[in-house]
Amino acid sequence: MSTEPGRRVRVGRIVGLHGVQGQVKLESWTEPRLQIFRYQPWLLTAPGVEREMSGIRGNAQGKGMVASLPGIEDRDQAATLVGCEITVSRDLLPPPAPGEFYWVDLEGLEVVTTESVLLGRVSHLFSTGANDVMVVKDGERERLVPFVQGPYVQSVDFDAGRIVVDWDPEF
CATH class of the missing domain: 2.40.30.60 (RimM)
Structure with a gap:
């Protein structure tokens, strides 16, 4: 973390x-x-x-x-x-509850798909009201990935510095 x-x-x-x-x-x-x-x-x-x-x-x-x-x-x-x-x-700040994260702790983590395709790194997050969104950058390319655990975010591993997402790399 x-x-x-x-x-x-x-x-x-x-x-x-x-x-x-x-x-x-x-x-x-x-x-x-x-x-x-x-x-x-x-x-x-x-x-x-x-x-x-x-x-x-x-x-x-x-x-x-x-x-x-x-x-x-x-x-x-x-x-x-x-x-x-x-x-x-x-x-x-107090430690987050299990399954919760401070946005600052997610920034900089590598983001890969469930098929191990590298999407980039978390630049920052923002809230839409409905859910939080990760801004994932890889060079000039920027992807907006909903930070919704289960459907999209499969795991967050601080030791490995990685977030695994179920996300189409072409999107």
Whole structure:
């Protein structure tokens, strides 16, 4: 599994400002969404910005979330962080339940068909609402393979660095 030191996981993003005392609005991708505050320190990144922070406090507010960041005391300071992605070290996250996977752990794995035809490597995943989809790249070729265990995903073997799929290599 890809839990090596330094591996980062995106858990959210700063999406706006709240008030005049430096608070920011967040989008959290953790479940439950308030769990984002348990994983610290955060690394905030955007073009021209890379800042590590600990001691972040926050709460839910309506459909969104508001956070107070140490050292950020006014709206102008907070504005420089809007758009930053929030990442944390992978080893801060709890182990996934059996049969569940963190997307970051799947990225980079080799993908082969049940007939051992190499399709490429997992570039990234995204959700369609109905199911998650693996983006498998082999050079310039890109395939979208539903990450549905059983019908399409036959096995995930972290030791071998491989995912076996039931998928037509011509598709």
